[in-house]
Amino acid sequence: MTLVLGEKVAVVTGGNQGIGLAIAQAMAKAGAAVAICARTEDSLVRAAAGIRNLGVDCMALRCDVADPASTDAMAAAVLDHYGKVDVVVANAGIAGAIRPMHEITYAEWRECLGIDLDGVYLTFRKFIPTIIRSGQGGSLIALSSMTGKRPLPERTPYGAAKMGVIGLVRSLALELGPNKIRVNSVCPGAVAGPRLERIVKQQAAALGITEAESMRQFSDPSALKRPTMPEEVAAACVFLASDASSGITGEDMNVSAGLVMY
Numbered sequence: 001m002t003l004v005l006g007e008k009v010a011v012v013t014g015g016n017q018g019i020g021l022a023i024a025q026a027m028a029k030a031g032a033a034v035a036i037c038a039r040t041e042d043s044l045v046r047a048a049a050g051i052r053n054l055g056v057d058c059m060a061l062r063c064d065v066a067d068p069a070s071t072d073a074m075a076a077a078v079l080d081h082y083g084k085v086d087v088v089v090a091n092a093g094i095a096g097a098i099r100p101m102h103e104i105t106y107a108e109w110r111e112c113l114g115i116d117l118d119g120v121y122l123t124f125r126k127f128i129p130t131i132i133r134s135g136q137g138g139s140l141i142a143l144s145s146m147t148g149k150r151p152l153p154e155r156t157p158y159g160a161a162k163m164g165v166i167g168l169v170r171s172l173a174l175e176l177g178p179n180k181i182r183v184n185s186v187c188p189g190a191v192a193g194p195r196l197e198r199i200v201k202q203q204a205a206a207l208g209i210t211e212a213e214s215m216r217q218f219s220d221p222s223a224l225k226r227p228t229m230p231e232e233v234a235a236a237c238v239f240l241a242s243d244a245s246s247g248i249t250g251e252d253m254n255v256s257a258g259l260v261m262y
Helices: 018-029 041-052 068-082 106-125 128-134 156-179 194-207 211-219 230-241
Strands: 009-013 033-038 058-062 087-090 138-143 181-188 252-255
Touching (some): 009 018, 009 068, 009 106, 018 033, 018 087, 018 230, 033 041, 033 068, 041 058, 058 068, 087 106, 106 138, 106 156, 128 138, 128 181, 138 230, 156 181, 156 252, 181 230, 194 211, 230 252
Parallel strands (some): 009 033, 009 087, 138 181, 181 252
16 A cells, blocks of 8 residues: 555554454555554453554553543543644444343443544544644544435434434534535445444344344445445545545535445
8 A cells, every 4th residue: 555644643442353453454554553442451452552563653541432531531641652643534333232222231232432432522522723723734533324315114212323424524514614624424334344244244143034134234235235344444544534525514425335325
């Protein structure tokens, strides 16, 4: 990959595994120094070691994106180490409860909204003043989902959070545009990996169907008849982080193998 992000510093939440790790690795391969954060320390340490092997500096920070004190401390540590941030990717998220809404507890509802929506706000907010003061602009990227555009049954907390992410991004893009800060979201389809396997299993149980039938509900409607790959989502994030997307802000970019086209 061309080093399109050389000299840039990128932060990726949930960068220890899955889509987040793929994004962090892609940012590193494009030349950026990377700070990754997550709640699980062991996987963070392993992920950071692998990223450093790509020849860039990488910080590994424990952080709960639903906790203001934790996100504030993470931002302070990153800015103290690098002195700046150019790209922030709010990727950390959970699938949430998969049941009819009236069977979902308030605690389950708040957990999903707290991580998947509040976590985007808390991740972005402490970096924005530094990027504004730099005068150089920057790129904020939030991970939404195809479920933010095409809701799924039994997924009301997740759908509400991901639709909220798109609204947050569009509003923030207008707010920060005069400061040369671009704000976009990426909307993956069903992304291959352990998380999709867990969701397929949960959804099969909730709907009373086989796991194979549950998987087909994710893959068969797509134009490419397959799940999305983590590396495809990561490539979209690198593009949105780079100067190649300098005229793009307020967008919700689909990376769904053609499952969603609007």
